[in-house]
Amino acid sequence: MPHVEARSAIAGWRTPLVIVVCGCVIAMLAFGPRSALGQFLTPMSMNFGWGREVFSLALAIQNLLWGVGQPFAGAIADRFGTIRVLCGGAILYALGLALMAHSQTPGVLQLSAGVLIGFGLSGCSFNLVIGALGKLVPEHMRGLAFGAGTAAGSFGQFLFSPLARALIDQFSWQTALLVFAATMLLILPLSLALATPKADSSGAPGSVANQSIAQALSEAFGHRSYVLLVLGFFTCGFQLAFVTVHLPTYLLDRGLSAEAGAWTIGVIGLFNIVGSLTSGWLSSRMPKRYILSIIYFLRALSIAVFISLPMTTMSALIFGSVTGLLWLSTVPPTSALVAVMFGTRWLSMLFGFAFFSHQVGGFLGVLLGGIAFEKTGSYDIVWWLSVLFGVLSAVINLPIVEKPVMRAVLKPV
Numbered sequence: 576m577p578h579v580e581a582r583s584a585i586a587g588w589r590t591p592l593v594i595v596v597c598g599c600v601i602a603m604l605a606f607g608p609r610s611a612l613g614q615f616l617t618p619m620s621m622n623f624g625w626g627r628e629v630f631s632l633a634l635a636i637q638n639l640l641w642g643v644g645q646p647f648a649g650a651i652a653d654r655f656g657t658i659r660v661l662c663g664g665a666i667l668y669a670l671g672l673a674l675m676a677h678s679q680t681p682g683v684l685q686l687s688a689g690v691l692i693g694f695g696l697s698g699c700s701f702n703l704v705i706g707a708l709g710k711l712v713p714e715h716m717r718g719l720a721f722g723a724g725t726a727a728g729s730f731g732q733f734l735f736s737p738l739a740r741a742l743i744d745q746f747s748w749q750t751a752l753l754v755f756a757a758t759m760l761l762i763l764p765l766s767l768a769l770a771t772p773k774a775d776s777s778g779a780p781g782s783v784a785n786q787s788i789a790q791a792l793s794e795a796f797g798h799r800s801y802v803l804l805v806l807g808f809f810t811c812g813f814q815l816a817f818v819t820v821h822l823p824t825y826l827l828d829r830g831l832s833a834e835a836g837a838w839t840i841g842v843i844g845l846f847n848i849v850g851s852l853t854s855g856w857l858s859s860r861m862p863k864r865y866i867l868s869i870i871y872f873l874r875a876l877s878i879a880v881f882i883s884l885p886m887t888t889m890s891a892l893i894f895g896s897v898t899g900l901l902w903l904s905t906v907p908p909t910s911a912l913v914a915v916m917f918g919t920r921w922l923s924m925l926f927g928f929a930f931f932s933h934q935v936g937g938f939l940g941v942l943l944g945g946i947a948f949e950k951t952g953s954y955d956i957v958w959w960l961s962v963l964f965g966v967l968s969a970v971i972n973l974p975i976v977e978k979p980v981m982r983a984v985l986k987p988v
Contacts, residue, residue: 589768591712595720597768598708599727601661602701604762607731608672608755609637609696610844611739612688613820614837615675617827618748619684629681631820631945635938636689637696638816642934644697649706649923650788657707657923658770664698665762667691672756676749699762701728701903702930705910706923707769715859717914721907722855729851729903732844740837791921795928800975804912805929809936810871810968811905814878814961816937818843818898821944825954829886839895846899854904855911863908863915864975871972874901875965882958916980936964 616630652660671691678684701724708720735755742751786794795801823836857866881894913926940957947956 589711589770591716591720594711594768595708595716595723597765598704598720598724601699601762601765601769602704602724602727603731603734604758604765605665605668605696605700605731606728607735608668608739608758609692609700610732610819610840611735611755613823613840614736614739614743614833615748615752616820616824617833618743619678622748623679625681626945626949627824628945628949629684630688631941633681633684633688634816634820635942635945636685637693638812638934638937638941640690640693641696641700642812642931642937644694645702645930645934646924646927648697648703649925649927650921652703652706652771652923653921654788655773656771657703658766660698660703661766661769662699662763664695664700664703665759665766666695668695668699669756669759671695672752672759676752676756695759697927699759699766701725701906702926703923704769705906706926707771709910709914709919709922710771711769718855718859718907718911719852720855721858721910722852725855725903725906726848726851729844729847729899732847733841734844736837736840736844740834786920788921788924791917791925792928794980795917795925798916798980800977801913801916801925801929803971803975804909805932807867807871807968807971808905808909808929808933810961810964812933812936812938813940813964814874814936815902815940816934817940817944817957817961820941821948821954821957826886826891831886831888831891835888835891839891842892842895843899843902846896847902847904850900850902850904851907853900855907858908858911863912863977864972866908867905867972867975868969870901870905871965872969874898875962875969877901878958878965879962882955912975912977915977918979 612634616627619625620627620630648660648664668691671687671693674687674691675684678687704724705721708724709717712720739751739755742754819840822839823833826836826839827833854866854870877894877897881890884890909929910922910926913929914922917925940961943960944954944957948954
């Protein structure tokens with residue numbers, strides 16, 4: 576009886592509002608430092624005499640390993656509960672930031688900013704938060720909760736990018752990284768609110784309670800609409816990672832100040848709060864494939880206009896505003912489509928595989944940005960690749976069928 580009463584007390588304080596708020600704060604803390612890492616490219620490269628390809632490779636590794644680790648982190652969270660994964664990811668993330676502050680060789684930078692932060696993000700970023708929210712909040716709140724979790728990550732971008740610039744200017748880039756490392760430890764107590772039950776303890780609405788990981792993966796990758804969704808998400812990662820890492824330096828090259836780059840990244844995060852919430856709200860009111868198609872097409876159009884016009888601080892901020900509305904607004908309809916097709920039983924894992932495609936795109940966007948600049952002295956090739964991929968993804972998402980997958984009823988084990 577005391578054990579039952581203790582569990583009831585724990586469940587009592589974890590209302591949907593508390594769960595969403597704590598999930599949003601975790602998403603904000605996890606996404607903020609990562610989105611501000613572009614502010615460290617110039618000071619670290621100048622301090623150690625590195626070319627831009629050195630920093631680009633480290634962050635490209637980070638994006639790739641974030642994607643590689645995401646399906647595994649999602650599967651562990653789905654099977655054994657979210658809290659262990661969130662705590663482990665936060666600790667790795669903090670260690671990576673702290674070691675990055677002491678990186679004096681490309682190898683140590685790749686280990687810290689690349690490997691540790693990459694795997695840390697796979698365990699504590701908004702992807703895991705979305706998976707937990709899908710299991711813990713009522714179904715009618717799911718779309719808005721996904722949007723809120725994504726928007727919170729964007730607020731972290733808005734908050735941490737100018738904060739990074741201020742800490743670098745007032746103290747040093749090393750101090751900024753150590754401050755960010757300390758903030759990651761706040762995720763540990765907050766993760767208590769997002770604790771999910773083990774997979775075998777209860778079934779989830781719209782799912783098959785005894786479906787194995789192998790069955791879930793076979794079902795998903797044999798489903799044409801899921802494959803199209805995964806392929807389209809590649810573009811999102813390519814564009815976002817390239818802009819996050821290289822836009823501040825691109826603006827410096829075009830004659831703008833470092834502050835202009837920091838505030839442009841911050842404005843992207845601020846406006847993405849509106850974009851993500853709106854996308855989450857629309858996801859329950861109109862076909863999600865149309866939302867995704869419109870987002871990708873408008874991204875391609877905005878990039879083409881931005882790089883074709885004269886560069887000013889105002890044009891950069893306008894681009895940041897438009898990009899922000901379209902930034903992570905792909906996440907609510909993408910995750911909602913996974914939940915519609917397959918239920919929430921393996922939501923973290925299946926969204927994790929979609930996110931792996933996203934991060935392969937991010938890896939290439941960051942890496943090609945550094946290589947293109949070193950080879951040609953310009954980012955133009957990668958900007959126009961971003962336009963092309965945006966148009967292709969707009970087309971790829973249109974044939975997606977928004978219905979639960981047809982499956983035979985599995986007999987209880």
